[in-house]
Amino acid sequence: xxxxxxxxxxxxxxxxxxxxxxxxxxxxxxxxxxxxxxxxxxxxxxxxxxxxxxxxxxxxxxxxxxxxxxxxxxxxxxxxxxxxxxxxxxxxxxxxxxxxxxxxxxxxxxxxxxxx
Numbered sequence: 028x029x030x031x032x033x034x035x036x037x038x039x040x041x042x043x044x045x046x047x048x049x050x051x052x053x054x055x056x057x058x059x060x061x062x063x064x065x066x067x068x069x070x071x072x073x074x075x076x077x078x079x080x081x082x083x084x085x086x087x088x089x090x091x092x093x094x095x096x097x098x099x100x101x102x103x104x105x106x107x108x109x110x111x112x113x114x115x116x117x118x119x120x121x122x123x124x125x126x127x128x129x130x131x132x133x134x135x136x137x138x139x140x141x142x143x
Contacts (some may be wrong), residue, residue: 037141049110052072052134056070056072057072057076068081071133075133081109083106112133115133
């Protein structure tokens with residue numbers, strides 16, 4: 028309740044705290060890197076964006092099918108988790124890892140820059 032009261036006193040509106048659009052960084056900042064044999068390595072962000080897109084599309088499909096509310100609610104939760112991971116992988120617990128078992132680098136990791 029203290030947070031709500033502070034928010035009221037500050038003049039900020041609660042709806043300002045909710046994202047209605049998702050920032051997508053330009054492709055040049057999440058490039059595909061060519062590998063031997065005609066394969067490509069994708070940026071971790073591409074994988075994280077893909078997870079959000081897939082969850083969002085699945086939620087939309089379930090809503091169109093008039094799925095039970097509990098299923099819709101669960102899919103909304105999973106969409107929120109995908110967005111959370113995109114912004115800060117590992118903040119909510121175990122980090123999402125790639126095929127090499129390395130945690131995927133999120134938007135916050137990209138902003139922090141390289142360690143060392």
